[in-house]
Amino acid sequence: MLAPQMSPTNQLIRQRDGAGFEIPEHSEFLGTLIPRITCGPVFCSVLLLLVFTCIFILPSSAPFASVYSSLNHSPKAHETDIDDRYGDLDSRTDSDIPEIPLSSDRTPEILKKALSGLSSRWKNWWIRGILTLTMISLFFLIIYMGSFMLMLLVLGIQVKCFHEIITIGYRVYRSYDLPWFRTLSWYFLLCVNYFFYGETVADYFATFVQREEQLQFLIRYHRFISFALYLAGFCMFVLSLVKKHYRLQFYMFAWTHVTLLITVTQSHLVIQNLFEGMIWFLVPISSVICNDITAYLFGFFFGRTPLIKLSPKKTWEGFIGGFFSTVVFGFIAAYMLSKYQYFVCPVEYRSDVNSFVTECEPSELFQLQSYSLPPFLKAVLRRETVSLYPFQIHSIALSTFASLIGPFGGFFASGFKRAFKIKDFANTIPGHGGIMDRFDCQYLMATFVHVYITSFIRGPNPSKVLQQLLVLQPEQQLNIYKTLKTHLIEKGILQPTLKV
Amino acid sequence: MTELRQRAAREPDAASEDKELESEVKIDGETASDSESRAETAPLSTSVDDTPEVLNRALSNLSSRWKNWWVRGILTLAMIAFFFIIIYLGPMVLMIIVMCVQIKCFHEIITIGYNVYHSYDLPWFRTLSWYFLLCVNYFFYGETVTDYFFTLVQREEPLRILSKYHRFISFTLYLIGFCMFVLSLVKKHYRLQFYMFGWTHVTLLIVVTQSHLVIHNLFEGMIWFIVPISCVICNDIMAYMFGFFFGRTPLIKLSPKKTWEGFIGGFFATVVFGLLLSYVMSGYRCFVCPVEYNNDTNSFTVDCEPSDLFRLQEYSIPEVIQSVIGLTTVWMYPFQIHSIALSTFASLIGPFGGFFASGFKRAFKIKDFANTIPGHGGIMDRFDCQYLMATFVNVYIASFIRGPNPSKLIQQFLTLRPDQQLHIFNTLRSHLADKGVLTAAVEDE
Numbered sequence: 020m021l022a023p024q025m026s027p028t029n030q031l032i033r034q035r036d037g038a039g040f041e042i043p044e045h046s047e048f049l050g051t052l053i054p055r056i057t058c059g060p061v062f063c064s065v066l067l068l069l070v071f072t073c074i075f076i077l078p079s080s081a082p083f084a085s086v087y088s089s090l091n092h093s094p095k096a097h098e099t100d101i102d103d104r105y106g107d108l109d110s111r112t113d114s115d116i117p118e119i120p121l122s123s124d125r126t127p128e129i130l131k132k133a134l135s136g137l138s139s140r141w142k143n144w145w146i147r148g149i150l151t152l153t154m155i156s157l158f159f160l161i162i163y164m165g166s167f168m169l170m171l172l173v174l175g176i177q178v179k180c181f182h183e184i185i186t187i188g189y190r191v192y193r194s195y196d197l198p199w200f201r202t203l204s205w206y207f208l209l210c211v212n213y214f215f216y217g218e219t220v221a222d223y224f225a226t227f228v229q230r231e232e233q234l235q236f237l238i239r240y241h242r243f244i245s246f247a248l249y250l251a252g253f254c255m256f257v258l259s260l261v262k263k264h265y266r267l268q269f270y271m272f273a274w275t276h277v278t279l280l281i282t283v284t285q286s287h288l289v290i291q292n293l294f295e296g297m298i299w300f301l302v303p304i305s306s307v308i309c310n311d312i313t314a315y316l317f318g319f320f321f322g323r324t325p326l327i328k329l330s331p332k333k334t335w336e337g338f339i340g341g342f343f344s345t346v347v348f349g350f351i352a353a354y355m356l357s358k359y360q361y362f363v364c365p366v367e368y369r370s371d372v373n374s375f376v377t378e379c380e381p382s383e384l385f386q387l388q389s390y391s392l393p394p395f396l397k398a399v400l401r402r403e404t405v406s407l408y409p410f411q412i413h414s415i416a417l418s419t420f421a422s423l424i425g426p427f428g429g430f431f432a433s434g435f436k437r438a439f440k441i442k443d444f445a446n447t448i449p450g451h452g453g454i455m456d457r458f459d460c461q462y463l464m465a466t467f468v469h470v471y472i473t474s475f476i477r478g479p480n481p482s483k484v485l486q487q488l489l490v491l492q493p494e495q496q497l498n499i500y501k502t503l504k505t506h507l508i509e510k511g512i513l514q515p516t517l518k519v
Numbered sequence: 520m521t522e523l524r525q526r527a528a529r530e531p532d533a534a535s536e537d538k539e540l541e542s543e544v545k546i547d548g549e550t551a552s553d554s555e556s557r558a559e560t561a562p563l564s565t566s567v568d569d570t571p572e573v574l575n576r577a578l579s580n581l582s583s584r585w586k587n588w589w590v591r592g593i594l595t596l597a598m599i600a601f602f603f604i605i606i607y608l609g610p611m612v613l614m615i616i617v618m619c620v621q622i623k624c625f626h627e628i629i630t631i632g633y634n635v636y637h638s639y640d641l642p643w644f645r646t647l648s649w650y651f652l653l654c655v656n657y658f659f660y661g662e663t664v665t666d667y668f669f670t671l672v673q674r675e676e677p678l679r680i681l682s683k684y685h686r687f688i689s690f691t692l693y694l695i696g697f698c699m700f701v702l703s704l705v706k707k708h709y710r711l712q713f714y715m716f717g718w719t720h721v722t723l724l725i726v727v728t729q730s731h732l733v734i735h736n737l738f739e740g741m742i743w744f745i746v747p748i749s750c751v752i753c754n755d756i757m758a759y760m761f762g763f764f765f766g767r768t769p770l771i772k773l774s775p776k777k778t779w780e781g782f783i784g785g786f787f788a789t790v791v792f793g794l795l796l797s798y799v800m801s802g803y804r805c806f807v808c809p810v811e812y813n814n815d816t817n818s819f820t821v822d823c824e825p826s827d828l829f830r831l832q833e834y835s836i837p838e839v840i841q842s843v844i845g846l847t848t849v850w851m852y853p854f855q856i857h858s859i860a861l862s863t864f865a866s867l868i869g870p871f872g873g874f875f876a877s878g879f880k881r882a883f884k885i886k887d888f889a890n891t892i893p894g895h896g897g898i899m900d901r902f903d904c905q906y907l908m909a910t911f912v913n914v915y916i917a918s919f920i921r922g923p924n925p926s927k928l929i930q931q932f933l934t935l936r937p938d939q940q941l942h943i944f945n946t947l948r949s950h951l952a953d954k955g956v957l958t959a960a961v962e963d964e
Contacts, residue, residue: 239918240918242914242917242918243914243915243917243918243919246910246911246914250868250907253871253875253907254868254871256875257773257871257874257875257878258771260773260874260878262772265878265879265881265882266882266883268878268882269878269879269882269883273717273718273721274717276721276724277717277720277721280720280724327702328706329701329704380938424694424698427697427698427701430701430704431697431700431701434701434704434709434712434713435709435713437709438709438710438712438713439710439713463694463697466690467690470686470687470690471687473686474683474684474686474687475687484928484932484935484943485943485946485947487928488928488943488947489947489950496947496950496951497951499928499929499947500944500947500948500951502929503929503932503940503943503944503947504944507940507941507944510937512937512940512941
């Protein structure tokens with residue numbers, strides 16, 4: 020248990036290193052990797068399976084079990100109706116349920132030896148610091164690897180978050196013994212992921228999908244297949260209802276669905292933002308992380324007035340200081356990232372190269388423009404105009420959301436932990452807690468960025484329009500083709516002399 | 520549980536009808552321990568008799584078992600008549616009725632949640648739950664209205680702005696509710712508040728999405744609304760009849776009154792009913808045409824050229840049935856074939872929605888969802904089998920009947936950037952050329 024815990028992504032990287040792959044330029048790397056395996060989807064599924072099994076192998080939150088046995092009644096007392104016990108649990112206030120400390124320390128042995136000389140408070144600070152730097156460098160490494168790896172990372176995180184929340188549900192309701200629940204929860208996760216991935220994959224891989232016949236069938240009837248899969252799970256749930264455990268089973272069913280709603284939809288919105296351009300993925304996430312860190316630092320040095328009863332360690336000074344520093348950070352990060360095509364261009368799948376490419380003509384959002392400064396800034400900076408990327412203006416909106424509303428996600432998670440008397444979601448990251456603890460402030464950010472993009476930046480998704488066009492009847496397609504052609508010629512986009 | 524016992528003691532004596540129903544329930548094969556715990560914890564729902572005074576007097580001389588049967592029968596006929604009247608009144612009224620049913624269902628389920636968690640005293644929850652209902656409804660209605668009322672929306676300036684930034688506005692409204700929830704967390708009641716939050720969201724997921732899919736189906740053509748719902752109702756009634764007369768082998772432990780005979784008999788009866796009903800309805804334009812909003816007359820119209828689905832076609836009967844019926848071909852609407860699929864779903868999978876609701880009621884020890892309809896229970900009790908039907912019909916239509924809407928696609932295309940438009944145009948051209956649809960002659964037109 021005290022051996023160094025490798026996250027699934029680390030293991031993947033080590034595997035690739037072991038197989039003798041070098042790590043060249045990002046897009047070239049992917050170009051060599053994918054055709055080397057027979058087919059992209061096969062590769063994906065193998066990878067996903069690997070991630071999946073890794074999550075099962077990683078130790079789950081075993082420390083909770085012993086403490087929950089001291090809750091309420093002993094197991095023998097009320098065997099007749101387990102639901103009654105939970106009735107008590109439901110209506111009672113929180114005060115008489117004991118707190119659950121995390122009793123296993125997952126800090127790697129090396130760190131422990133290195134820091135054995137320090138006092139325990141500094142040791143804790145050092146562990147947190149080292150792990151923070153490790154996570155940040157891992158983040159940079161994954162960015163370097165490219166959008167595909169990022170997608171896999173997002174998927175891996177989503178599965179782990181789901182696993183953590185579901186495990187908490189099992190602990191709360193002590194339903195770990197009923198094996199159907201675990202199967203059903205994972206099955207529902209699979210169904211919903213299949214549905215969402217089918218919707219996204221179909222959009223972005225339109226050309227790739229057109230070639231394969233079986234994929235065509237799957238895409239065309241995608242909704243029907245997803246619904247049938249979900250129905251099968253629903254019917255299995257109904258058939259699995261056991262006489263004395265109805266309430267428990269319904270609770271787990273609802274718990275699974277709310278968890279799916281929170282984790283899976285958010286992660287798919289993240290991936291859609293990613294496809295819009297990696298900058299739409301990086302800037303929001305780093306703004307949230309920056310807000311976390313700077314609010315903590317401001318609170319550490321200047322903190323005096325508490326912010327909210329839920330999280331006693333948060334202060335108003337930290338909140339406001341974090342807000343300003345995040346806006347500045349977002350501004351600067353947006354400026355630095357907007358220069359590179361790699362971050363700015365929408366991710367596309369090119370069928371000829373059989374890989375993801377991020378090459379394009381940057382849109383106006385990412386071209387330097389001159390803005391005239393308002394008079395009071397003119398006097399301060401002694402300049403008339405300033406060259407900015409328009410995206411930086413948007414980044415102010417994103418950073419503002421990250422600093423003002425993002426913390427509510429954190430408060431939500433704190434309230435959740437207090438409600439169920441847990442210290443951390445899990446024990447995955449030493450010093451920090453579970454994956455959910457790191458991502459709780461990101462809850463709403465992904466949705467906000469997605470809504471922001473669809474409302475203010477771009478119109479409908481072009482790949483989706485194309486996909487729908489290709490599904491129509493040939494006569495309808497021909498009609499549309501003629502309409503489009505006249506429209507484009509009118510607009511001067513298309514030259515009339517162009518031949519087939 | 521002590522609170523529940525006190526509550527049971529406080530309530531007035533149940534009417535004779537409810538005692539009758541309780542004893543019926545007790546007979547249904549419960550073990551000794553179950554009935555003991557049931558006696559300890561009385562059912563949560565109300566025990567007031569809602570039967571109108573007039574019915575009570577009319578049926579006062581019958582025995583209480585027959586009285587129950589008559590009350591149920593009369594109310595069933597009343598509901599069916601009401602359904603026909605609403606259909607006659609048109610799609611707008613149907614939409615409003617669906618909306619009301621949705622709100623009532625939401626109210627019933629949330630009330631059960633309050634009773635389970637004894638959280639009725641914390642007034643914020645009620646406000647927040649209704650606020651979330653409003654937000655989600657606003658979001659869904661905005662999406663539907665924008666699609667179907669496109670021209671109307673474009674004309675009015677405030678509507679245009681609302682529809683352009685619709686998602687953003689809905690998200691902001693939802694966020695406000697979320698932040699209010701976080702700010703309303705009270706120290707000793709965290710778990711309760713999280714439970715109610717989860718309860719509200721699951722209820723919204725079940726109730727609101729289903730009702731909006733129903734409205735989508737309705738806009739496709741009233742027949743897509745009427746046939747599925749009638750199939751489910753018919754299955755309910757037929758399964759009950761078959762079970763009543765022939766019922767012997769129990770179907771599932773969850774609902775002891777259901778039998779295999781009822782299930783299978785209901786299946787066949789529903790398929791036949793679906794065939795007949797769709798034959799009758801496919802003849803009328805008002806049922807078959809998509810509902811459209813006419814800008815000139817500023818109202819809903821159902822007038823169109825019926826699609827191939829609703830035109831009589833000749834089908835040759837397989838030999839095995841030819842000898843039985845004595846006809847070589849038969850004239851049918853293609854829609855009737857689809858109706859077989861719909862009826863099959865209604866009879867085979869629909870009951871799972873009913874079992875789900877039964878399990879839910881047993882889990883929370885309630886007899887009925889509410890007491891709105893005398894003899895039947897709440898609105899949810901009537902609509903529990905419809906849970907999955909609306910989603911199925913919507914998915915069925917989207918997958919097998921119609922593709923995407925061409926005019927809508929053109930509208931979306933026109934909002935794209937020029938380089939995107941060019942890219943799509945070129946892809947479409949190469950696709951059409953591959954298919955052989957686009958020849959040089961066509962190109963030069």
